[in-house]
Amino acid sequence: MRKVLVVDDEPNIVLSLEFLMQQADFEVVTAEDGETALARVSETRPDLMLLDISLPGIGGFDVLERLRADPDFARLPIIMLTAHGREVEREKGLALGADDYITKPFSTRELVERVKRLLADAGREGEP
Numbered sequence: 001m002r003k004v005l006v007v008d009d010e011p012n013i014v015l016s017l018e019f020l021m022q023q024a025d026f027e028v029v030t031a032e033d034g035e036t037a038l039a040r041v042s043e044t045r046p047d048l049m050l051l052d053i054s055l056p057g058i059g060g061f062d063v064l065e066r067l068r069a070d071p072d073f074a075r076l077p078i079i080m081l082t083a084h085g086r087e088v089e090r091e092k093g094l095a096l097g098a099d100d101y102i103t104k105p106f107s108t109r110e111l112v113e114r115v116k117r118l119l120a121d122a123g124r125e126g127e128p
Helices: 011-023 034-044 060-069 087-095 108-124
Strands: 003-007 027-031 048-051 078-082 100-103
Touching (some): 011 027, 034 060, 060 078, 078 087, 087 100
Parallel strands (some): 003 027, 078 100
């Protein structure tokens, strides 16, 4: 079972994303702030991360930047999932290495499709 790490400081969003991902047959791990997110990545080795920008302590952009600088997690698929919908924030997230950028509110069906597509693409890396 593929593992998704959900990182958001809003408990209701974490609960809804956890439920949504479990319904789509993913194992779910959660983190409520940036420091916990970095620890969970090392501990649990997720297959994909859903990452909010606004987090207490280490923000989502910093978490993304640190993971991309770490050879162990440089290729971890990461979707920024945030209320920050300005183009400059989207461009920053993608420039720092996010694989996708989705703004809240979002279509749950579309989110699941994007997660599955990204995991399928990641699984094909390294194939001839």
